[in-house]
Amino acid sequence: MVEVTVTPRSSLADCPVRVHVRGLSPSQLVTLRAWLRDEHGERFQARAFFRAVRGALFLPPGPGPFPGVVDLFGGAGGLIEFRAGLLASRGFAVLALAFFAYDDLPRTLSQLDMEYFEEATTVLLQHPKVQGPGLGVIGISKGAEVALAMATFLPQGVATVWINGTGLGTAFLHGNPLVYKDISLPAIPYGLERVLITEMGALDNSAVFGDPQDPTHRSSAIPVEKIKGKVLFVVGEADRSLNSKLFARLAMAQMPPEQSHLLSYPGAGHLIEPPCSPLCSISSIRSSPLPLLWGGEVKPHAEAQEHSWKEIIRFLEKHLGCATQKL
Structure with missing residues (x-):
């Protein structure tokens, strides 16, 4: 209706x-x-x-129903579908969801409106081939921030995969304020004066985030202690975009030990993707005037992608229920 x-x-x-x-x-x-x-x-x-609905829905063959997953990427914006397609081949019904820089969405991300993501979960759960009542959410970088906010505010999220997230991973907002119904949380501004330009002409953003433990930032706190579902944190220790391991540990410190698990990979960079994806240590995105430095070393990064993907599939199957059919 x-x-x-x-x-x-x-x-x-x-x-x-x-x-x-x-x-x-x-x-x-x-x-x-x-x-x-x-x-x-x-x-x-x-x-x-x-x-x-600004996204693409991937369904495995067969009558289903299948465990549902929302798939989110980061600062590149737009609609990115390859990971959703792979997850669907493993038996999940996956909604690859754009949240800025796509169709009639804003070209830049000014705020996180959680009602938009709530509506996406409602649409996915209403599909006849999607089993409920809960969903999984997987996000990388800015998408990881959104995923953790969904786990905090939306009851549908029962299994969250956080891959190299930024300030929200510490339970604080960086760069973009959050609104949800009558809740409005201000953001901690990015420290753009701390951005460095490397000899290769790439932006090193590793120092752009303020100290998440600064007491003056309490008004930007996200109550991650209210998360009811499980969270898997995936971290590349050679991430040159941000100190994702610090952000993950600070978030986990606010949650009961049994609710979260950390996968931390020495030598892996920011863009930890499915196996056989090439290492991308520097790339351009539409929101940046210069290429961005992501970090990572070839061999350990490849090993991290192979191991983390198996663990992500196992985590989603455990907490959403095993998929009834796989390719």
């Missing part, structure tokens, strides 16, 4: 309103119409055209 909500329900002409449509099928074309009559009985109307 399609549901349309307008907030606020009553508004003056010079105040914005938010129109939210739920229950649409993925990629469904929809037309929104609005009209009013003035005091003379004249009718004014407007319409706009949209395409629903």
Whole structure:
């Protein structure tokens, strides 16, 4: 059933309103119409055209149902699908979800609105081939921040994979504020004055994050101690984008020991991806004027990708239920 909500329900002409449509099928074309009559009985109307849900759904063959997973990437933005396809080949129903720099989404990430991600989990769980009641979430870099916030605020998240996340991994927001219903948390600004340019002309962002243990940052704290599900932290110790091991350990310190597990890999860089993916130690992304330094050494990084992928699959199967069918 399609549901349309307008907030606020009553508004003056010079105040914005938010129109939210739920229950649409993925990629469904929809037309929104609005009209009013003035005091003379004249009718004014407007319409706009949209395409629903900004993501790609990968389903294994067969009737299912299959364990559901939301797949999130980071600062590159857009829609990245290769990991979701691989997870689907392992028997999971996977929604690769874009959250900025895609279609009509904002070109840059100004804030994290958790209602957007809540709606994505609702859409995925409503699919007839997806088994509930809980979901898995996997995210890398900025996507790892989002994944941990989903585990904190949304009850659907029962198994979260956090790969080299940033400040939110410490239970603090960096760079982007978070909003969710009546909750609004400010962000700790990035220390852009601490960005270094290497001899190769790449940006070294490892010092861009402020001290997460600074007491003045308490207003930006995320209550990760409220997480009910399980979290797997995956860390590359040679990450040149950020000190992800510190962020992971600080987050784990706020959670019961049985709720989290850490995989830490010496020599692995920031972009820990599925096995046989090449090491990417430097690359360009659309949001940066110069290439970014990710770090990593070829052999240990490859070994980390091979080992962590097996552990990620095992973790998701354990806490979501084994997939009923695999390719």
